[in-house]
Amino acid sequence: MPTIKDVAREAGVSIATVSYVINNKDGAVSESTRKQVWEAIERIGYTPNVTARNLQSSQTKLIGYSWHRVLPGQVNSILDHFTYYLAQSAEAAGYHILTFTHDADNWESVYTDLIRTKRVDGFVLSDTQYNDPRIRFLLDHKFPFVSFGRANPEWDFAYVDTDGRHGVLEIANYLIHLGHRRIAMIAWPEDSISGGYRVDGYLEAMRKAKLPVPANYIWRGVHEVQTGCDAMEYWCRLPKAEQPTAVIAISDLIAIGALNGAEANGLVVGKDISIAGYDDVPLGQYLRPALTTVRQPIPEISAMIVRLLQAMIAGETPPKHRILVPPRLIVRNSCGAPTPEQGRSTD
Amino acid sequence: MPTIKDVAREAGVSIATVSYVINNKDGAVSESTRKQVWEAIERIGYTPNVTARNLQSSQTKLIGYSWHRVLPGQVNSILDHFTYYLAQSAEAAGYHILTFTHDADNWESVYTDLIRTKRVDGFVLSDTQYNDPRIRFLLDHKFPFVSFGRANPEWDFAYVDTDGRHGVLEIANYLIHLGHRRIAMIAWPEDSISGGYRVDGYLEAMRKAKLPVPANYIWRGVHEVQTGCDAMEYWCRLPKAEQPTAVIAISDLIAIGALNGAEANGLVVGKDISIAGYDDVPLGQYLRPALTTVRQPIPEISAMIVRLLQAMIAGETPPKHRILVPPRLIVRNSCGAPTPEQGRSTD
């Protein structure tokens, strides 16, 4: 592999001049020299060594992204999708993504190591929580990062998130428009932050439509298929007149459970009951009935995250660093009507 | 961030001595000096700078893995799962994974760039094909790589793959043991290499059981849900006595299509017809009926790949560099009987 020295020798100039040329130092090199150098570069096939550049500029052009734990057979929602677009956005900005893993308990040593060995210039976080220790840690260490998802409102850090309140509000309005009046929701435990926003959207839509929300219309459970089954099981045991006619699941995974639970109780989804999800997981369109859900604009989100992170690495504090993007309702047929026009009554 | 110089000053030794200590040069440093140095390191909190080390040793400790294209809403089979374990295996070996993307047409410039800038020490490939240009390219450039999956048998390169022949052989034997005699297969186009091995397994099992394989019992199509639907559609139009009673889909994705197609034609899967898949995609267990399939031992495969690649980066040629691992049959209920004991007859 040729180095800058070889180019210098070949072009009959100093290595400094070569450096000026490849770094486009404006007007620092005469047109003729510049041409000679480029020709030499072409001739011997030279490309600057990234590691040497990085050492010199004390950067790495690498963004760390911790691949969240995936248990065998577990569903990975849309995060694999996110990873792809994140890498693509990073590349467009001259960066690469370094994916790393860690367990629930050793995350701190992994992050510490990455920072102290100067392995990466910054981090992208996803799957954030209230009091997320990683955010607290990076904030304390003043290390650049941007998260996909919010955490404690009082913490000041850069994030991009989908507006879950808005997303569920749209689903709820869609169901209300379809004629439903008894709409229930399957939510995550109360300590989930994104879960909280989504429930807010549900409550807001119900309030505006002046529809009642009995206490037992919000079922809470962990992010597992079983949660959806359990909720449906419960509601199906209610007297007919108290049963919800539509259910909003806080995630597609839980919606799948609800689908199963409903059918297990003899209900035909899309006819006897409407079920909507949230996330638009890859297989959602292949379920029977295909799942009506909400999709986050992942490509755009990835691009925003990289842009923010790049600014933070450069030491700037972008004025707008709390970004909320609206998700999009994907109407399929688990809520019956494939189009809002085909409304139906509940009784 | 403290450097090796700071440690040297703090410990009252030269930087070379510090380097010897942190690199564990055996017996090169006296016990007392070693201790002093470690104390100094602890005191000022020093960690070697990876970039500097890399420049010195002309390596990167980075393994490139091209994240394959994921179209919105498309199913990602088990490769996201693989990525996780690959990263984990790499970390255990002192490496990190650099995930990068490319389109169908610009892959060569992306690989060239990564190599010439010395961005990575080697590559891991997945989704390999016959005449895979990436393999040909890396072979020609003598750049270290290991692939997850085979290609042309005459090409000599390191790979780890699951034994698809063996996997499908097991499924077929399972179905035969259940009592099926008319077993069909939905395969990929003839130019698919892993597809070929899987079909071989099917043919071998049928031959050994002396069961006929009519020409129209092998349906070929691309890796899409629709292919499964099309195949079922076709077989359901056959006279009853010629219809297969069991279908092996070459992938879970296609099996999902077959499931849909069967139900669309009024068949109850697991009762009127048995359908098996291959891959064990995350959602397979949540389908109704849950999909009987074959699972590849991803964690073990990842570890083997990293081990091989590490040897190749070190310039060694591992004697055993064509590794085939047997996959495991996962019996659920899309083939009726949850256990082989509950066999059933076909007529």
Add this chain to the structure above:
DNA sequence: CTGTTAGCGCTTTCAC
């Protein structure tokens, strides 16, 4: 055993 020194390949003052 320990220190001096010469790079790894590149960028960037600072002279000329």
Add this chain to the structure above:
DNA sequence: GTGAAAGCGCTAACAG
């Protein structure tokens, strides 16, 4: 405009 030289932080001969 161009080049000499000083590093970025570290490793590894080579002396002593």
